[in-house]
Amino acid sequence: MTQAFRYQSKRQKRICWMTDLHLDQADSNSTSQLLKKLEGEEYDMALITGDVASSQHLSEHLTMLAKACGSRPIYITLGNHDFYGSSITGTRQLIEKVCRQVPNLHHLSNGGAVDLGNRTILVGGDGWADGQWRGRRTKDINSPDHYSIRDFRGLNKWERLRKMRALGQASAVSIINRLRPALRFNRHIYVASHIPAFRTSALFDGKPCDANHQPHFVHAQLGAILIWSAKSNPSTRFTSLAGHTHSECKDVVLHNLTSIVGGHRKHRPDIQGILAA
Ligand SMILES: [Fe+2]
Numbered sequence: 113m114t115q116a117f118r119y120q121s122k123r124q125k126r127i128c129w130m131t132d133l134h135l136d137q138a139d140s141n142s143t144s145q146l147l148k149k150l151e152g153e154e155y156d157m158a159l160i161t162g163d164v165a166s167s168q169h170l171s172e173h174l175t176m177l178a179k180a181c182g183s184r185p186i187y188i189t190l191g192n193h194d195f196y197g198s199s200i201t202g203t204r205q206l207i208e209k210v211c212r213q214v215p216n217l218h219h220l221s222n223g224g225a226v227d228l229g230n231r232t233i234l235v236g237g238d239g240w241a242d243g244q245w246r247g248r249r250t251k252d253i254n255s256p257d258h259y260s261i262r263d264f265r266g267l268n269k270w271e272r273l274r275k276m277r278a279l280g281q282a283s284a285v286s287i288i289n290r291l292r293p294a295l296r297f298n299r300h301i302y303v304a305s306h307i308p309a310f311r312t313s314a315l316f317d318g319k320p321c322d323a324n325h326q327p328h329f330v331h332a333q334l335g336a337i338l339i340w341s342a343k344s345n346p347s348t349r350f351t352s353l354a355g356h357t358h359s360e361c362k363d364v365v366l367h368n369l370t371s372i373v374g375g376h377r378k379h380r381p382d383i384q385g386i387l388a389a
């Protein structure tokens with residue numbers, strides 16, 4: 113069910129940002145420490161930009177995280193890992209069911225812009241690596257997505273790339289539909305999604321990813337929307353938040369557009385930071 117998430121405060125909300133927690137692979141001590149931090153840190157709302165756990169563990173882990181946030185809302189976008197062991201439709205149905213059961217849990221793909229106060233908003237969507245690249249043919253990389261997400265099983269390289277492009281397009285359209293009405297009225301817009309929107313912030317071995325990885329690491333259609341939005345609204349600041357590559361990166365794309373990608377330490381889920389600006 114679509115709902116608008118609204119706050120009434122003039123002060124800007126502080127966001128406790130997490131990404132790529134991969135709680136189904138985490139050691140229990142690190143998970144307990146994360147939950148304690150979520151209970152003790154000072155923030156107004158939590159945000160997770162995908163890859164919480166594989167589909168069969170998603171409900172249990174999201175419920176646990178939401179409980180640790182207490183009465184504070186927690187907003188999520190799904191990452192590719194969250195679909196593992198299920199289908200895209202099945203996982204989306206699951207997340208809506210969990211959001212109905214857990215009052216402070218909200219799926220950003222299914223809601224309006226979140227008003228953070230001080231003319232700042234948060235919009236978001238699940239996002240997909242959309243199979244795009246420039247130049248010559250790329251080598252196919254061996255991604256677990258190909259067999260762990262039911263929709264990709266049995267597809268050849270070209271069928272997969274077509275499907276990724278269509279999923280990326282649907283996600284980009286859904287984000288722009290939420291972004292467009294808010295463009296003129298806000299001074300700062302956070303756009304949360306799982307996949308980095310720019311090749312320059314999607315790192316592999318410490319460098320912007322190459323042509324072989326770009327189709328699987330970058331949501332290029334979201335990048336195009338962010339560039340267009342930032343250029344046509346030069347006095348509005350845009351901050352893109354993502355994960356997926358597990359490599360921290362802060363990339364100033366334009367004077368008013370910054371792309372921030374969170375990192376991941378294997379088996380050690382943690383908070384990326386508290387955002388307020
Ligand atoms: Fe991840």
Ligand SMILES: [Fe+2]
Nearest residue numbers: 163191192356
């Ligand atoms: Fe991912």
